Amino acid sequence: MRVITQQTVGGPEVLTVVDAPEPRPLPTEVLVRVRAIGLNPLEARLRAGEFPLLGQPPFVLGWDISGVVEEARTWRFRPGDEVFGMPLFPRAASAYAEVVSAPALHLARKPAALSHVEAAALPVxxxxxxxxxxxxxxxxxxxxxxxxxxxxxxxxxxxxxxxxxxxxxxxxxxxxxxxxxxxxxxxxxxxxxxxxxxxxxxxxxxxxxxxxxxxxxxxxxxxxxxxxxxxxxxxxxxxxxxxxxxxxxxxxxIAVDPDPVALRGLVGLVERGALRVHVRETFPFERVADAHRLLDAGHLQGKLVLTV
CATH class of the missing domain: 3.40.50.720 (NAD(P)-binding Rossmann-like Domain)
Structure with missing residues (x-):
């Protein structure tokens, strides 16, 4: 699979796409084939080395994902289920990737009313x-x-x-x-x-x-x-x-954390038509540096999303 990693802190140019082994899910986890990745200002600050939440590079950024379950080591989901969520925060979820292993409790079924792009923009x-x-x-x-x-x-x-x-x-x-x-x-x-x-x-x-x-x-x-x-x-x-x-x-x-009850609450609002998320712009996976340049500029209206 491909991941976006960095070997040093710095500007958007330090983000590079490389090949890496696929993760293996542990019991109670699922393997998700990622379709879209939501970007957050925090990730630009971590990339730049403003504080060492993830330690020193190399590391893979990202938490917001939406995709399809490929393997399930849990009764909560089955292969083929469309899911979204914010796994593991503030520990590394390594979500800037084509495949992510995540605890089932940190995910929810994607509402049919949301595309993968919209769903990936919502969790954080x-x-x-x-x-x-x-x-x-x-x-x-x-x-x-x-x-x-x-x-x-x-x-x-x-x-x-x-x-x-x-x-x-x-x-x-x-x-x-x-x-x-x-x-x-x-x-x-x-x-x-x-x-x-x-x-x-x-x-x-x-x-x-x-x-x-x-x-x-x-x-x-x-x-x-x-x-x-x-x-x-x-x-x-x-x-x-x-x-x-x-x-x-x-x-x-408030320091956000994975929360299955809150995630289901958000799904309920979406399904009632009471909640939508605005995506300002999408970028293909390979153009992550361009997306981070917009994050660095700040004052965004809504969210940015990578498509995989």
């Missing part, structure tokens, strides 16, 4: 949003939810999940993304390049922060008493957590 962003809004914040009917970065990968999915839970959803986004975010159901969209969100909203029950910087700290001013900040980017900021606690507010950091 969908699980992050679900775990933040459902598992941590318990968003419910009538809550006022503010999603920072509503046009991004996590953000546009979070807007839809919050709406499906019955919330009134406000999102921040740049002016060029306002209509894009409204198209996913946001009740209000604040152009953060023109308006300070702390002047525009009040009495928020839950803030989901996907931006970082000073956004999480400034969000303290828009939460109602007892309100809850969930951040996907400042989860280890003890000083910020202490500020929220001192103000009588809740602070939670």
């Amino acid at each position: 962003v969908g699980l992050t949003a679900w775990q933040g809004l459902v598992a941590l914040a318990g968003v419910g009917e009538g809550d006022r939810v503010l999603v920072h970065g509503g046009g991004g990968g996590v953000g546009h999915v979070a807007v839809q999940i919050a709406k499906a839970l019955g919330a009134h959803v406000i999102a921040t986004a740049s002016g060029s993304k306002r209509e894009f975010v409204r198209g996913f159901g946001a009740d209000e969209v604040i152009d953060h390049t023109a308006v300070d969100f702390t002047d525009a909203v009040r009495d928020i029950d839950v803030v989901l922060d996907t931006i970082g910087g000073d956004t999480a700290g400034r969000s303290l001013d828009v939460l109602r008493p007892g309100g809850h900040l969930v951040t996907a980017v400042a989860e280890e900021d003890a000083g910020l957590a202490a500020r929220y606690e001192a103000a009588g507010l809740r602070f939670s950091g």
Whole structure:
């Protein structure tokens, strides 16, 4: 099989396609013939050596996959089943590959309503949003939810999940993304390049922060008493957590992990027609470096996907 590996950290040019032996599934695992691979900004940071989550190269990046079961050492799936998921995160899943071995519990049957490309784009962003809004914040009917970065990968999915839970959803986004975010159901969209969100909203029950910087700290001013900040980017900021606690507010950091319950929840929303994922662009497997150049540029609208 072919895999995309790197022998050193650096720019997109360090990613190379090479031949490698196929993995062998352990008991409770399945072998998946990959059809599409979702790309995430984290992978560009790992490629560049910004932090050593996977240790030193050589390694194979990637977690988001969609494909077809080729061999099953579990009762949960059979050969021929179409599946998708985010196996093993944060350990290496080596998903930039034509074949991946994955724990069956980290996968779900692909909804018929999604193509392999769309399904591969969903797991990391969908699980992050679900775990933040459902598992941590318990968003419910009538809550006022503010999603920072509503046009991004996590953000546009979070807007839809919050709406499906019955919330009134406000999102921040740049002016060029306002209509894009409204198209996913946001009740209000604040152009953060023109308006300070702390002047525009009040009495928020839950803030989901996907931006970082000073956004999480400034969000303290828009939460109602007892309100809850969930951040996907400042989860280890003890000083910020202490500020929220001192103000009588809740602070939670979300570091996404494989979650079969949440994955089935995402499938349910897709099947109800309440959730879709926007794929900005697809790239063939061999053009992974071009895809990573877009990841490096940042400010993406939706997701990028490799096709295999």
